Amino acid sequence: MGAVTNKPDILTPQEQSDLLQQAKAIHDKVCLIHAAQSESWWMLGEYCTLMQQRRLYEFLGYRRFDDWLESALSISRMAAYEAMRVWKALGELPRRDKLAMKKQNAKLLAKMPESKRRSREWIHKAQMMSEREFAAEVEADRVGAEKSEPKVHKLAKFEKSQWDTISRWLEHMRLIHEVERLEEAIELIAADHMAGCTESPMANSAENQNEYQVAG
Numbered sequence: 001m002g003a004v005t006n007k008p009d010i011l012t013p014q015e016q017s018d019l020l021q022q023a024k025a026i027h028d029k030v031c032l033i034h035a036a037q038s039e040s041w042w043m044l045g046e047y048c049t050l051m052q053q054r055r056l057y058e059f060l061g062y063r064r065f066d067d068w069l070e071s072a073l074s075i076s077r078m079a080a081y082e083a084m085r086v087w088k089a090l091g092e093l094p095r096r097d098k099l100a101m102k103k104q105n106a107k108l109l110a111k112m113p114e115s116k117r118r119s120r121e122w123i124h125k126a127q128m129m130s131e132r133e134f135a136a137e138v139e140a141d142r143v144g145a146e147k148s149e150p151k152v153h154k155l156a157k158f159e160k161s162q163w164d165t166i167s168r169w170l171e172h173m174r175l176i177h178e179v180e181r182l183e184e185a186i187e188l189i190a191a192d193h194m195a196g197c198t199e200s201p202m203a204n205s206a207e208n209q210n211e212y213q214v215a216g
Helices: 013-053 056-060 065-072 077-088 095-099 103-112 120-128 130-147 160-177 183-196
Strands: 154-159 211-214
Touching: 013 056, 013 077, 056 065, 056 211, 065 077, 103 120, 103 130, 103 211, 120 130, 154 160, 160 183, 160 211
Parallel strands: none
Antiparallel strands: 154 211
């Protein structure tokens, strides 16, 4: 809790009492607004995911999910996809657990392996730690896992038209999910596909061939 400044000593006891009641009322309202915003963010992720996975936007006359997003929402498409990603990763947690997390901590927890996303230890950390503390904890865990987890090297060859589409899709995922490593973007695409999110907003182009090595 931050430092509390001294109350003005020039006010009468009645004035101080009135202002105290006003301060408490505003405090309670701000807490309610904050809680409502947090719950709305989780609901945004849930309902946008349902709209996409069940292709419900088609019944509203939209050909693509992104077309519906741009028409229906005043927030950015990136923000909607981010809420959806977190919902897909953490949506099955009890409501009280989700609402107790800071939004940024929920985003970081959603990027962790499933075993840790379900871990009471990590859920508790996401709820109790500051954003800075939790980010440091997640980074330390990632570095430790990279040192211990075996690496698999794969070489893939694509037609250039295929690679044009794939590379743009990878960049799309990196921006939306705020990941730095290409391997993480590939993993997210695979996870989304398995979850039923198969619609790609990208288009094909040119020919020839590219080679790309995915190294751990």
